[in-house]
Amino acid sequence: MIVRNTEIPPYQVDVLCYSxxxxxxxxxxxxxxxxxxxxxxxxxxxxxxLWEDYLPEAQxxxxxxxxxxxxxxxxxxxxxxxxxKDEVGRIYRAMIDAAMIHQVPTAGKAER
Numbered sequence: 001m002i003v004r005n006t007e008i009p010p011y012q013v014d015v016l017c018y019s020x021x022x023x024x025x026x027x028x029x030x031x032x033x034x035x036x037x038x039x040x041x042x043x044x045x046x047x048x049x050l051w052e053d054y055l056p057e058a059q060x061x062x063x064x065x066x067x068x069x070x071x072x073x074x075x076x077x078x079x080x081x082x083x084x085k086d087e088v089g090r091i092y093r094a095m096i097d098a099a100m101i102h103q104v105p106t107a108g109k110a111e112r
Contacts, residue, residue: 027051027100029058060099066096 023031034051035041041052068076068089076088083091 024102025057026058026062029061029099030054033057033061050089055102062096062099066093068092 029075031041031051031054033054034043039050045053072092073085073088076092077083080088
C-alpha cells in the first residue's frame with residue numbers, strides 16, 4: 001500500500017525535481033509519483049532507483065488517460081485545424097501507447 005504525502009499542495013506537483021530530458025513518459029510519471037510521496041529524486045533501495053517501484057501506478061495513471069474524452073478531442077481538433085476528430089483520437093492513443101514504453105537504463109549510464 002502506498003500512502004501519498006498530502007503536505008505537497010497540488011499546485012506544486014509540477015515543480016517536483018525530475019528531469020524531462022531523455023526520459024520516457026512512463027518514467028516521468030513514476031518519478032513524479034515517487035516524489036509526491038516525499039522521496040528524494042534519486043533515492044535508491046535494494047540497488048535500484050526507488051521511482052521504479054512506482055511503475056505499476058504510473059502505467060495505471062497513463063492508461064486511464066488512453067481514451068481521450070470529447071473535450072480533449074475537441075481542443076486538439078480545434079488546435080490542429082484540418083485534422084478530423086477521429087484522426088485526433090488515433091494520434092492521441094498512439095502518443096499514449098508510446099509513453100508506456102519504458103527503457104531500462106543500461107549499465108554505466110548516469111542516473112538522471
